[in-house]
Amino acid sequence: MALFNLTINGKSQQVDVDPNTPMLWVLRDHLDLVGTKFGCGIAQCGACTIHLDGNAVRSCQLPVSAAEGAKITTIEGLSEEGDHPVQKAWLEHDVPQCGYCQAGQIMSAAALLAQNPNPSDTDIDNAMNGNICRCGTYTRIKAAIHTASKNL
Template sequence: MAIFTLNVNGKKQQVNVDPATPMLWVLREHLNLVGTKYGCGVAQCGACTIHLGDSAIRSCQLPVSAVGDKAVTTIEGLSENGDHPVQKAWIEHDVAQCGYCQTGQIMTAVALLKANPNATDTQIEAAMSGNICRCGTYVRIKEAVRAAASHQ
């Protein structure tokens, strides 16, 4: 066990955990930020996507010890009231079915558009194909990403 001081959603947070603990579980069970989801634990589904700095990464494969003082952003820190353009596009296009994967999808999309505000369909597909939606909402996810891109 060791104490880590993390910068999560703009706040300093201390946790006392095994250094190998993935950020996924630090967020969910130590910081009570449950918008980051467990789906596979092997970086295959994207449900646990967060931002480390500006990059979208799979928090299930990110040990807490590797985070350092880098800024961590989770879905809870994306906006004050769910009014980030990507979140708004998700609501506008009524994307979700069960909804479990959607926070991870949104985090991936936000990072994509930050890096590439004019992402083409092919680029959207390439970036979003690491996130599984078992309900099959891909057509709407793509529409929402496109819409958010044009509004940014």
């Protein structure tokens, strides 16, 4: 066990955990930030996607020891009122079905748009390839990313 100082959603947090603990479980079990979801544990599905210094990363494969000093953003901190352009576009297209993967999808999409405000279909395919949706909302996700891109 060791102490780690983390900056999450603009707030300083301290946790005392095993240094190998993935950020996913630090968020969920120790900081009560349960919007980030567990899907596979091996960075294959993207349900646990968060931002590390603005980049989309799979928190299930990010040990807490590697997250110190970085700016971490989770779905809870993406916007104040759930009104990030990506979140608004998600509502406009009524994207979610079961909703479980959507936090990860939104975090991947927001990171893509931050780096590429006007992505092509292929750019979107590439950026979203790591996020599985078992309900199959892919067509609406893509449409919503295009909508969000116009409203950035």
